[in-house]
Amino acid sequence: MENKDKIGRRSFLTRATVGGAAAAAGGALAAPALAQETPNINWRLASSFPKSLDTIFSGGEELARRVSEATDGRFRIQVFSAGEIVPGLDAINAATDGTVECAHSVGYYNWGKDPAFACGAELPFTFSARSKSAYNYYGGGIDLYNEFLEKYSLVSFPAGNTGTQMGGWYRKEVNTPADVQGLKIRIAGLAGRVLERMGAVPQQLAGGDVYPALEKGTIDAAEWVGPYDDAKLGFHKVAPYYYYPGFWEGGPTVSMFFNKARYDQLPDSYKSLLRSCCQAVDSNMLANYDYKNPTAIKELVAQGAQLRSFSQEVMVAAFEAANEVYAELSQQNESFKKQYEAMLQFRDDWYLYAQTADYTFDTFMMTLRNQDALAPSNFGVGE
Template sequence: MERRKFIKSAGIAGILASGTAPAIVNAQEQVRWRLTSSFPKALDTIHGAADVFAKLVSDATGGKFQVSVHAPGELVPAFGVVDAVQQGTVECGHTCGYYFFGKDETFAIDTAIPFGMNSRSLTAWFYDGNGLKLMREFFAGYNIVNFPMGNSGAQMGGWYRKEIKTPADLNGLKMRIGGFAGRVVSKLGGVPQNIPGGEIYQALERGTIDATEWVGPYDDLKLGFHKVAPFYYYPGWWEGGAQISLYVNDKAYNALSPEYKTIVQIAASHAHVNMQAMYDARNPTALKQLIAEGAKLQRFPREVMDAALKARNEVYKELNDTNANWRKVFADYERFMRDQYQWIPLADGSYDQYMAAQKL
């Protein structure tokens, strides 16, 4: 029987019962997901990646697959994303793994670790190395399927009320710093604070904290940190390329048709590239504006960087001795990173240094 005649005579009910037309059934499927974000709506770069993802999923399915995006507090708190996704309270979340290092330090590798890979190298490890495979194995223990969905690029070293001239200036410093990097700051004598993005300015203004890091010029300008802490340091050695991820509840993901799974993957990858494009395009202008408004741009002294690297190495040795998940994933991460830093400075680094010195 011709396919068209069969469909006409059997009807949808008959097709469903026969199991002969899964493509047609999938085409009719209506899916509604809720995505909870860890980032305030005011940040069109980092929060906006979830909107980019949701729009592409809808457009690719003719509106049949809808993802509603929710800011922190609408469904769950900013740092409640992993629990909500793991338990199936929501279908998916957009967040940074290192916020949840208290569950297992391996979460941090999904975002950024001190003196780790830059954004290009991290993306290469995830997409062409063993990164996605290893992290998927790890996240399976939390009922999560993870997808890279954004990267800020190398971040700035944050805002400080006072100058940082030596490692001693970090002693007793109360600093808002994202998740896992606080372990290293603690070894330097600092007092790390894990505060959601939407609450940082108030804490800095009231003196609850002495310093904060966030992302880079574009987002920092929006949040106005330079108004209450003028010293702006670089580089953010704890985030050479901070990846943001889409975490999907495994039951919700496995219930999707093969076509819809592919659309989720493609939409997340597009949002991943789009986020860094936004940061790279907007940071230069924002940095000029911050300086014009009084920000005092300074590079971390070499002595501070060396002390931080030494502390980082101590933390990683401790984790290799105590955390089997970390040891397994970090061993591969470190091997990949070692090769990357033989290559990238040779090609891109030397080219960038030459171009930066030219008056074009």
């Protein structure tokens, strides 16, 4: 009986040991598979923006934070501001040539290399931020842009929007198209070509170079973004007339540009994460600007900024000039033509629809605001 018990115990121990070894082997096999799905990766991101412009620069920082948090620190992206690795206007090129793995920039900064770069950012007289988002995510905009970017070894996703921008700061008033003649204005990308067609002299300057040029009179005007960012740069101190709207940037998309070879090496889980985080940044930046700009514009006016709207005459002349430029570029550049034509049908439908609910509601609420009917004190708030 005793011998049988010993044999039974030995048999049990043998089976347990074999089973334990098998389980351990299974664990050893599983670990590398998990490691392959969440490898340790360190990337560098070149931003086109200085740290002082916290709302737009923070888009790169937000992406890096979200990616790190979602991977328990396994996927780390170090963010560098404009000039730390490359000048701000060269950020996209740095992603193309592999100097950095990714860039946070605006496509039209590279329009001189290829006009089709501008299509992923904004073209004058096309979309608002809301309609641009609809076009990007559901109208094929992202896919068409990435089809074009393959020749530059890039993959891109929207990662920010400022909303319709202001028309910029001017040392003198601009009332008619004749006032645009000879105007030296800091303006980026394809919009410069449109104003050039109107007789202006466009200058493409990085953000940090704009104020001294405006102060010295090297330029007559400068557009940047909108009230919050413009106030930080102090343009109102040297050019009092603040025009709107920035018809060249109704809904400008700020994008993440990834080096395609490095992006393709990522596991699918990381690729999906980058796309999701970019979309979060895309939404958050617009909300951030929408929250900050109302306060900023009141402060600018209090400090002497003189608000002016572009006249209908100036807007019509600019629209006609833009259409002439688009016709020329479409004949010269197939990638531009393909993206631009994809925008046109949705643009027509959008501005038909936009005249209904949103426009009517917003107009009514604006009327109430101008009648001081929305002031908190009218409802016993803030007294």
